[in-house]
Amino acid sequence: MGLFTKTEETASVGPAGGDKDLTKKKTRQICWDSRDKFFACLDKHNIVDAIKDSELATAKCPKEEKQYEADCIASWIDYFKQKRTMEYNKEQMLKKFEEQGAVKVEPNVSFK
Template sequence: MGWFSPSDDKTATKPTSADSIAPNRSQRVRCWEARDALFKCLDANSIIDSMKDKDLVTEKCGKEDVEFRKKCVASWVDYFKKRRVMEYKKEQMLKGLAKEGAVKMDVPLPPPKA
């Protein structure tokens, strides 16, 4: 498969016109509320990576996961779940650095080039 050639992958789904419509404000709010409910359940059950631990998520937080998938665009579901894991890893790394005595340094960024 080349960079600009059409994909021969039969498993790839083609986007529909409904996929390209951006959610409005109330839809976004419902999505975020469903995300927060799922993440609260995941926290209560000590589940960090809901993509890796799918069976456990289905068992412990199945209702919340279904609502999250129903109320959010699929790309947002993946994004939020991956971001949760990234944020957890970042937090753990910062805690580890703090234990080692690392000190946060505020370094000013250079001005942007015109």
């Protein structure tokens, strides 16, 4: 066995001796649960953009934000905050279009 090679025994074992995939799934789920709690708190206080309104978000949801930041990696934290704002803006734009009489057209795509 070489110095940097993995054997079948160690290839799927994580740092705590468990399955790496299972550990990743648990870690993701913990992050998503914390994110959902934080975003629910933001919704409760009518805060859409947690980046632009970061001081207000921290003031209104300090416990949820702290847990969210502890449970998720930094790149996910920013990504989910940006995605939340983008999805809100998209919903508002679609509502505006509907109010103006726009009709949603489904693409007619066929693959042969």
